[in-house]
Every structure is written in structure tokens, then in C-alpha cells.
Amino acid sequence: MQTLNTRTQPQSTMPATQEPFLLIDNLSKVYPTLNGDFVVLDGIDLAVNEGEFVCVIGHSGCGKSTMLDMVAGFRQPTEGEVRLETVPIREPGPDRMVVFQNYSLLPWLTAYENIYLGVNSVFPNKPEAAKKHIVMEHLEMVGLADVANKKPGALSGGMKQRVCIARALALRPKVLILDEPFGALDPITREELQEELLKIWRDHQITVLMITHDIDEALFLSDRIVMMTNGPAAKIGEIMQVPFERPRTRARIMEDPRFYELRNEALDFLYHRYAHDDT
Amino acid sequence: MAVFVEVDHVDRVFKLPDGGEYIALKNIDLQIHKGEFVSLVGHSGCGKSTLLNILSGLDQPSAGGIVLEGRQVTDPGPDRMVVFQNYSLLPWLTVRENIALAVDRVMQKHPKPVRDRMIDHHIDMVGLQKAAYKRPGQISGGMKQRVAIARALAIRPKLLLLDEPFGALDALTRGGLQEQLMKICQENEVTCIMVTHDVDEALLLSDRIVLMTNGPEAHVGQIVDVPFPRPRERMEVVKHPNYYSLRNEIVYFLNQQKRVKIQKAKPAAAVAANGLEKVNLELGFIPLIDCAPLVVAKEKGLFEANGLSQVTLNREPSWNAIAEGVTSKRLDAAMMVAGMPLGITLGYGNQRPMPMVSALTLSRNGNAITFGKRLFDQGVRSLADFKASLDRRPDQVHTLAAVHPTSMHNLLLRYWLASGGIDPDRDVSVTMIPPAQMVSTLKAGSIDGYCVGEPWNVRAVQEDVGVVMAIDNDIWSGHIEKVLGVTEAWANQYPKTHVALVKALLEACEYCDDRRNREEIANLLARPEYVGADEAYIRQGFIDPYDRGDGSEPVAVPNYIQFYTGKANCPDVAEVVWLMTQMARWGVTPFPRNWLAVAERVTRPDIFGEAARQLGLIDIGRDRHTTQLFDGVVFDPDEPLKYLDQFAIKRDIRIEEVPMDAMAAV
Numbered sequence: 001m002q003t004l005n006t007r008t009q010p011q012s013t014m015p016a017t018q019e020p021f022l023l024i025d026n027l028s029k030v031y032p033t034l035n036g037d038f039v040v041l042d043g044i045d046l047a048v049n050e051g052e053f054v055c056v057i058g059h060s061g062c063g064k065s066t067m068l069d070m071v072a073g074f075r076q077p078t079e080g081e082v083r084l085e086t087v088p089i090r091e092p093g094p095d096r097m098v099v100f101q102n103y104s105l106l107p108w109l110t111a112y113e114n115i116y117l118g119v120n121s122v123f124p125n126k127p128e129a130a131k132k133h134i135v136m137e138h139l140e141m142v143g144l145a146d147v148a149n150k151k152p153g154a155l156s157g158g159m160k161q162r163v164c165i166a167r168a169l170a171l172r173p174k175v176l177i178l179d180e181p182f183g184a185l186d187p188i189t190r191e192e193l194q195e196e197l198l199k200i201w202r203d204h205q206i207t208v209l210m211i212t213h214d215i216d217e218a219l220f221l222s223d224r225i226v227m228m229t230n231g232p233a234a235k236i237g238e239i240m241q242v243p244f245e246r247p248r249t250r251a252r253i254m255e256d257p258r259f260y261e262l263r264n265e266a267l268d269f270l271y272h273r274y275a276h277d278d279t
Numbered sequence: 280m281a282v283f284v285e286v287d288h289v290d291r292v293f294k295l296p297d298g299g300e301y302i303a304l305k306n307i308d309l310q311i312h313k314g315e316f317v318s319l320v321g322h323s324g325c326g327k328s329t330l331l332n333i334l335s336g337l338d339q340p341s342a343g344g345i346v347l348e349g350r351q352v353t354d355p356g357p358d359r360m361v362v363f364q365n366y367s368l369l370p371w372l373t374v375r376e377n378i379a380l381a382v383d384r385v386m387q388k389h390p391k392p393v394r395d396r397m398i399d400h401h402i403d404m405v406g407l408q409k410a411a412y413k414r415p416g417q418i419s420g421g422m423k424q425r426v427a428i429a430r431a432l433a434i435r436p437k438l439l440l441l442d443e444p445f446g447a448l449d450a451l452t453r454g455g456l457q458e459q460l461m462k463i464c465q466e467n468e469v470t471c472i473m474v475t476h477d478v479d480e481a482l483l484l485s486d487r488i489v490l491m492t493n494g495p496e497a498h499v500g501q502i503v504d505v506p507f508p509r510p511r512e513r514m515e516v517v518k519h520p521n522y523y524s525l526r527n528e529i530v531y532f533l534n535q536q537k538r539v540k541i542q543k544a545k546p547a548a549a550v551a552a553n554g555l556e557k558v559n560l561e562l563g564f565i566p567l568i569d570c571a572p573l574v575v576a577k578e579k580g581l582f583e584a585n586g587l588s589q590v591t592l593n594r595e596p597s598w599n600a601i602a603e604g605v606t607s608k609r610l611d612a613a614m615m616v617a618g619m620p621l622g623i624t625l626g627y628g629n630q631r632p633m634p635m636v637s638a639l640t641l642s643r644n645g646n647a648i649t650f651g652k653r654l655f656d657q658g659v660r661s662l663a664d665f666k667a668s669l670d671r672r673p674d675q676v677h678t679l680a681a682v683h684p685t686s687m688h689n690l691l692l693r694y695w696l697a698s699g700g701i702d703p704d705r706d707v708s709v710t711m712i713p714p715a716q717m718v719s720t721l722k723a724g725s726i727d728g729y730c731v732g733e734p735w736n737v738r739a740v741q742e743d744v745g746v747v748m749a750i751d752n753d754i755w756s757g758h759i760e761k762v763l764g765v766t767e768a769w770a771n772q773y774p775k776t777h778v779a780l781v782k783a784l785l786e787a788c789e790y791c792d793d794r795r796n797r798e799e800i801a802n803l804l805a806r807p808e809y810v811g812a813d814e815a816y817i818r819q820g821f822i823d824p825y826d827r828g829d830g831s832e833p834v835a836v837p838n839y840i841q842f843y844t845g846k847a848n849c850p851d852v853a854e855v856v857w858l859m860t861q862m863a864r865w866g867v868t869p870f871p872r873n874w875l876a877v878a879e880r881v882t883r884p885d886i887f888g889e890a891a892r893q894l895g896l897i898d899i900g901r902d903r904h905t906t907q908l909f910d911g912v913v914f915d916p917d918e919p920l921k922y923l924d925q926f927a928i929k930r931d932i933r934i935e936e937v938p939m940d941a942m943a944a945v
Binding site for chain 1: 514537566
């Protein structure tokens, strides 16, 4: 027994170097209903490296939000688990921040106060000046220092989403989870925010998991695109490597023959092999 | 086809509270045929919804008017139904009741059973039988929009107007609804006008796409014809050889509009210095090996040395973008395909003619014809083999690509095919695709081959998707390839700057043809801001032996691409006349009755001569000569029509007088 113990001991401390940064390990989510079990996700395995940008794409109802909710800790898996740096995720925490499509800002607080709220609750013991500095630094990062004292109602959709990104990053998370963050924005603003997000990702070297319905967005931003099959019992259908060099510019990607091959492959997956019927 | 809807010189002016005016739409003129599907695409605030409202009768134009089947539209009516983004269903009524409300109101004269049939038919049409008794709150966004479409079509409108119908749905859910709408429109022969932001949606559904410029004074910037055959299927459409070139053209238009918005804030005035009228120049180039002279002039300080202290090189996505850039004055000058200055002067592609000049030939040779590996594997090794394979299987459609109607790629490819007895329009089809999309389109199987500059032939060979059938040197060694193009108005406005520009580039051309510099240049070209390709793709032909990919040993081709040697640079009237014959041969432009006057106007050896003199270069003018391509047919520049006459394969030649004097006034 003693030999066995000494042998297992180093193994249990070693995974920090062996296990990927973020591991989604045989993850399933099942909801019991009156007509039996409803399987949303069925055995998802995904390893994400530190600093990687991964997009998840699939039709509505494929469970991609459910999957990221379990990474965020909002929901618990029925089977399997998600581990961040080997630690199983049991609840939400400031090391994993989420940005939603609908902004989720408190309408009665200014942009500054919305961010301060998070900073103050995660770093309550920091001196006031340091907290203030963090808030302003992140408002500046998204180019919104001028409107720090405006409330969400006075901001455009793109500005609101910038505040949300600033609020998430102000807590210095290890993983940034974006649930279709630009879906509600017009195409020009969407492209601007994509470019800003890439810059922030590069500067912060943060790990990003992002849900999108937009193939061009996924090809522009990510290192890998995880394509989900349709629910119920959705799985990862295919993982596409996105090989474009960084830093990326849109024009350069559109000159790359691989862009058209990958785009058609993704279209084929989503509209042909796993077409969606909305009935 | 008779015009069904006529938008006749419509203006829409809004009065502002401060007493001023906002001109939203300016002089919109558009004819739509029965059964046609037209999309209006533009940025937010470009007035596309305003135009749709005017078409529906919900808004009135300030000037001009709308005519539907010969009758003026003055107010809303059931012959024009609108589907809005937000569905606009009554939430307390069921799906069926929402549709019934419209049918019962508009078709009062029909007996109830007829109306009921009408309602049920349209519920079936959008596949909502199971949801007929649900209320809007109980169904998904996509289903709600299907109800709105069924309601609109149930009263049999003449015209269906769609205002971003799927804008509220995510990009993937949109897909299924687009296909359904397409089917419904096709089966019911509905005439549709749709406002959308989504370029893929517009390409899938439309016969024509109307691109609107930004407001104020929004107008029709460009109309794109969508050539995909119907019935359409999404994956077939995206694999059509022209899909991505059309898509990129529209995206490019929208990006230009975005830039126009920014530029309006800071107009770039001419900066005069160093004895030149303008030293701040925006030059356009395409990332190809033959952009080397521009890159060298920039990187080796040759622009500065000639007084041009603020030159910016603009990497452009397509030859259309180059043409648009120079004619719209966004660019001062650009590297152009050989026939482009002439083509723009003659108004190719139904565009407004604009006099252009070229005072410098930048390069010669450097292209190849590549066929897909499939044809090679079927035994096609030569032009004769290709002809035989076409004869054997006349039912098979072959598509070949070139980069621009006025480019040597198009003209040489067609010449080569025709010399082998293949009619490039009847036996195969030749389509236009930007250089960067050639390899992926070939790989996808949408085209069977192409003629393009490097590195796009080398790349196909190295990726094992294509085989080089002929290089320029096999067809016409030493032909004119890329030229410097400016508008005649620009040349007249900035004569000293023009000479300085020619000097800088001529010095650069000389530098490029010193073989000792080729390693350094290949290195420069590989940089991401220039060609941005792997150096391995750039070196072949440029430095290293050329591999055709047919199993033969790579062979050194000394003048695979030529920038200076062999008196490469002086603009040559005889070559322009040759271009004229070939562009007329294939119907790109008419043949000018006053061909010599036109050729001399476009070609400016005088400016070149001045530049060469100032540089102390002598005897680099072109000698007067006849030309022979690989087939041995002699071209005598004094007898262009006789030359054209002897070609068996050609289109009907239009011979027209081109009024050069009138054009100068433009």
C-alpha cells in the first residue's frame, strides 16, 4: 500500500503540467421531463489551451449556451465535469467572466458604477484609489473614458457591449466567456468590436470561449471553431483549425484561398450535414 | 420584358426643425421587371427603408414618383404588401386569425369557403399547420416571420416588400427561412423588393442587388447582376465560380462607403513641394509578383529621390477596385492590367467612358495558364488534348477563369483557346475572378482552369491541385502586362508629378531586372503588406527554375517576368492597337473607327521620353514592328481590321466612332 501511495502521490500533483488549461471532460446534461429524460448534451470532450481563442458555433437549441453555462458554473453537469487548471468547476467565480448578448448592465448605474460594482465585490480590500484606477483603466481600454458617467440608456448598443467587456476583464478572469456578444449589433459596429476584442485578447493573453452564429466572425477571431451537431443529445461534430496568421486583418484573410475553403466547409456542415429545421 | 415597377427619379427631402433640409434620397431611378427579386443593400441610414416605404405608399417622394403596372402609387394598398423585421402580428390572435384578418378584409367579395381555402393554403405554404391555433407569443421568431409572409402573400399582392425580414433572427436560423422564401417566390412568381444587410442573403435570393451609397443624398451606387441559375440551392450557389468575387465586390462597396464617411471629414488636398504640383500620392497595387516596381520604388527610396515625399501604397482586393479607385480619384495612380486604361477610355462593361493615359509599361510576361489536376488526370496534356476532350463530351460544361475583361489573362487565354479551335464563349465559358480566389475556386471544383499572374500558378502546382499548360513565353514572349494608369484629367493637372512618378518607377523597373537584386526583392515581396505569400511561391520563375507540375524537370526561364530589359517600358501604340483588336474580338469594347487617334491619346511615350531624358537613359524607346504570337499569325499595327478579319472564332465586331473631343469635356 505504501508503494502504491507514493506512486499515486506525485501523479495527483502533476496534472498541473499534464492536463490542459481548461478541460471539458465527458460532459453531459440531461433534464428529466414527464416524457422521460431530455438529453441536451451528450458526452462533450474539449481541451482548451491557455491563451487560446475558441469559437463554438451551432444552430439554436444545440446546447452551446448550456455547455458554456457549465464552464461558467451557472449550471451543473449531469455527468462529467469541467476543470480549470485541474480544479473542478462547481459554481460561478471571478476567474470565469461572462458577457451576454443582451448586455446585462444595471440601468440605474453609470458605466463607471457598473464596472466598479464588480471590482469592489471581488477586490473589497484594495484601496479605493486602486479600485478606481482599475475601473478607469478598463474603460480606457474600450475607449469609453469619456462616457464613464453615462447610464446604459444613454449609450449605443456597441458602447454598452464595450462596457460589458470592460466589466468582465476588470476582474482579471482566466477565462472570458462570450455568449453571442455581437449578435444584436449592426454589421459595422460588429466588425469594429471584433477588431477591438482581438486586440484586447492579444494584450491580455486571456483564454476566450465564444458562442457565435456568424461563420465569418468565427473565422476572423478564433484559433479553432467547435461545430456542434443539432440537439437533442448534441455533440461536437467537428473541430476546425483556423490557420490564419496573427495579427489578423480582414482584408488579408479574404485574400487567403483557405478562407473560402474553410467557409464553404463550415457552411456545408451547418446547412447541409446538420441543417436546422425550424418547426 | 416590360417594366413592372418604375422608380422614376425619386427624391425624398425631410424638413428639419431648425428650418433646414435633410436630403435622404437623391434621384433614385430603378426599373423592376415582373417576377424579379431585387435587394437593396447599404449601410444603416442610407435610405433603403425610406425607399421601401415610398414603394409601399406609406411615404411620399418629394420629387419623382413610383409607377406600378402603369399606375402611379400614391397611398398604401393591398397590391403591395410589406413584411417588417418585427413581424407586426396581433398578439391576441392566433396564427390563423392573423392571416384571416387580412384575407377577410381584402377579399370581402369572395364567399367564406374560398377565403378559408385561401387562408389554409397559405398556412400550408409556410409549413405552419401544427401552429395554426397558437398565438404569436407561443411560437419562435422564425415562425412568426413565416406567419407575416403568409399573411402578406395570402391577399395576392403584385409586389412583396420585405424590410430586413430576417434581421431579428440569428444568422443560422435565417438560412432555412431564406430557402423557404426563395421557394415561395419562385412558385408564386412574386415580384419582390427586399432591404437587407446580409450580403449572403442578398446573393442567394436576388436577381439583382442594388447597392446604395450613404446618405445624405443617398443614391444608387452600383447594381450587381446575380447570374446563378434557378432553382437555387445554397451550397451550389456558394460553389458557383463567381460567388465569392461577387460577394467580395459587394463587401468592398460597403467598406468603401464606410471609408467615404471617414474621408468626408478630412479631404486630402494636394501638397505641392520639391517643384512638383503634388507629392502626396495614393497608389494602388494588387498583391502579385509584378507589383515589384512599386514596392522597390517605395522601399529603396526612389519616390523620395524623385521628389515624391509622401507616397502611400494601397493594397487593393481586385482589379475592379483598382479601376474604381482611379476613376473616383481615391487613388492618384495605379498598377493596371494592360488593357485597363484603354478599356476605361472606351467605357467597357457599360460604364461611363473616362479618358485614361499610360506613360509607362511596368512589366512584361509573368502569367501562365493552369488547368485543374482533374483534367490532367483525364489525359489532357495540351490544347489539342483539351479540344479532343471537349469534342468527346460536349455535354460537359467547362469553366475557365481570368482576372479582368481588359487583362492580358483574359485576352491571351481566349486567343490560346481560339487558336486551338475552341470558342471561349460557346465551347467553354470564361469567367472573371480576382487573382487571390483562383486556387481555392479551382480546388473547390467550381472552375477547371485559369490564366493568372504569379504566385497563383506556382501555388496551384505546389498544392498539387493544378498543372501549368502554358506560360506566357509559350504564347507571346515579351508581351505588355502591367502598366501605370492615371486619368487624363490627373495627368493634365499634375504634369510634373506625373513625370516624377514615371522616373521613380522606371528606376525601380531597372533595379528589378538586375538579377543580383532578385533575392532582396523576393524578400520584400514576401512581406505581409505586399504580396504576403511564402517566399517559396515567389521564387519560382522570378529566381528559381519554373516547375509546371506535369512531371517534367523545372526549367529556368530567363525572362519569365521582365521589368526593364528588352526596352520593356516605353508605352507602345502598336501594342494598344493589338489590345483594341482583341477587346473588340471578344465584345469587351467596340472597335473605334478612329482607332489610331484613340490609341495615341491613351499612350503617352512623350511623358515617358521626358522622364527617360531626365534620368539620362537613352535609346529605350520601342521600335515600330509587327508582332507574331505562337500561332504565327502576323499582326501589322497599320492594318488592325484586316488582322481581326482573319480570325475564324470571334464575336460580332462593333465598329464605332469614339468622340474623343467630347470626352475631354466630361
